[in-house]
Amino acid sequence: MIDYNVIWHEVCSDLSIKISSVLYSLWIEGLKPLCISNNALIIVAPSRNVRDTIYKSYTEQIRDALVSTKSPITDFDVIVADQIHLYDNASSEAELEPVVAEPVPSQFLSRYTFSNFIVGDSNKLAFHAAQTVAQKPGSVEGILSFNPLFIYGGVGLGKTHLLHSIGNYLETYSSHLKVSYLPTEKLTTEYFEALNNTSSSDKNAFKFRDFRDKYTNIDVLMLDDVQFLQKKTGLQEVVFHIFNDLYQAGKQIILTSDRPPCEIPTLADRLRSRFEGGLLADVGCPNLELRVAIIKKKLALQKLNIEDDVIFYLAEQFDNNIRELEGGLSKVMLFASLTGTNCPTIETAKAALKNSNPKPNGLDSTAIINAVCSYFNVSNADIISKKKTKDVVEARKIAIYLIYDILALPLVNIGQLFGGRDHATIIYSRDKTVSSIKENKDVARKVKDIRQMLST
Numbered sequence: 001m002i003d004y005n006v007i008w009h010e011v012c013s014d015l016s017i018k019i020s021s022v023l024y025s026l027w028i029e030g031l032k033p034l035c036i037s038n039n040a041l042i043i044v045a046p047s048r049n050v051r052d053t054i055y056k057s058y059t060e061q062i063r064d065a066l067v068s069t070k071s072p073i074t075d076f077d078v079i080v081a082d083q084i085h086l087y088d089n090a091s092s093e094a095e096l097e098p099v100v101a102e103p104v105p106s107q108f109l110s111r112y113t114f115s116n117f118i119v120g121d122s123n124k125l126a127f128h129a130a131q132t133v134a135q136k137p138g139s140v141e142g143i144l145s146f147n148p149l150f151i152y153g154g155v156g157l158g159k160t161h162l163l164h165s166i167g168n169y170l171e172t173y174s175s176h177l178k179v180s181y182l183p184t185e186k187l188t189t190e191y192f193e194a195l196n197n198t199s200s201s202d203k204n205a206f207k208f209r210d211f212r213d214k215y216t217n218i219d220v221l222m223l224d225d226v227q228f229l230q231k232k233t234g235l236q237e238v239v240f241h242i243f244n245d246l247y248q249a250g251k252q253i254i255l256t257s258d259r260p261p262c263e264i265p266t267l268a269d270r271l272r273s274r275f276e277g278g279l280l281a282d283v284g285c286p287n288l289e290l291r292v293a294i295i296k297k298k299l300a301l302q303k304l305n306i307e308d309d310v311i312f313y314l315a316e317q318f319d320n321n322i323r324e325l326e327g328g329l330s331k332v333m334l335f336a337s338l339t340g341t342n343c344p345t346i347e348t349a350k351a352a353l354k355n356s357n358p359k360p361n362g363l364d365s366t367a368i369i370n371a372v373c374s375y376f377n378v379s380n381a382d383i384i385s386k387k388k389t390k391d392v393v394e395a396r397k398i399a400i401y402l403i404y405d406i407l408a409l410p411l412v413n414i415g416q417l418f419g420g421r422d423h424a425t426i427i428y429s430r431d432k433t434v435s436s437i438k439e440n441k442d443v444a445r446k447v448k449d450i451r452q453m454l455s456t
């Protein structure tokens, strides 16, 4: 018995790699498999327009995807809702030979692989560490311990992509290993649900029973976004015990966070020192070269090709978040496709990004931080760190003020740019600078000089 749902699921994961995410959600997402009839998969489209577009633009890609499922179903038909009754008896025809086992859906997105990850200066350490861990989970390389591997860096810079790459690699080459990918939010929900279902006298016992059992019986644990452990003392304790159980058994642990362990507020010392006990690898903002390479890779995966000037234009618009860069690319491709082409011009790109362009006057937070750093002759790392020397503190306050004043970014986002500082600290720095500018000519001049450097 062939399960058309499974076939369609495979087709969709194949298409999701080859088609941009905007086009995918526009045309493919609304399709539903109905049955198999005459060895063809019957798909229901939400409207005639979608059906016609599928026939016109996606026939070949869907057929290719069907062929690669290796089932005997190699063709398809698209119908609309009012034709469903024509297939009332079709389900029996789905009983075809050969019998295929129902594949267990993977926890890992198939498009997040090492080969789809572009390596540059800002992420090479994290990439190589992730590869090493995938090849030899739990091993120690001389004096270098990769356990735990702690990958940290800003939003949209590839941390989750690396975790899924490790997962996909292990599924292919070490399928005997039990691998668990766990977003911290999911663990949190499970924890509170379990806690609510436990009577108060059992709460202590619970900590060590349910969770330890569930998560210590595995070979590789990936905990994504551990910054969400902050302020959750009970959950931290549970994680501490899971960590120890796995670590002592030589199992591999991989963690990610938007900041290093020392900057996660309220993280218990003993957990922080565990997190820091292996390799800390950061992913930073990609430089222009890397952004261009990433766009080219995404285009190649979708068998698309656009002019270099459009690629550079796009790369210049998004410099600190690859997810936004991808979103920009999808928008541009969607705009182009609405005008009937796959080759957007610069004008199309500008029109597509008109409302999403994050940079007033072409300025962004990186440019402001860079200008302030070079004015005060301090390093970017210092300004983000907790360092309290006079120059660094002054530079940091002025940078925070300017980013707030020029870009009007939300305080939380500014906090993230400065190593995860909380919004009270950001407000304090901003207000302090506002009053210093009024009271102190020297500060006012410095701010003016920097504005001039940025010419705003």
Ligand code: ADP
Binding pocket: 112, 116, 117, 118, 119, 123, 153, 154, 155, 156, 157, 158, 159, 160, 161, 162, 294, 297, 322, 323, 326
């Ligand atoms: P994070 O978990 O750090 O917030 P993600 O891993 O979700 O970021 O990455 C956001 C998007 O950017 C994903 O679609 C991912 O494939 C893409 N991406 C990030 N870094 C790279 C890279 N170096 N090469 C290719 N794609 C990347």
Ligand code: MG
Binding pocket: 159, 160, 161, 224, 225
């Ligand atoms: Mg992530």
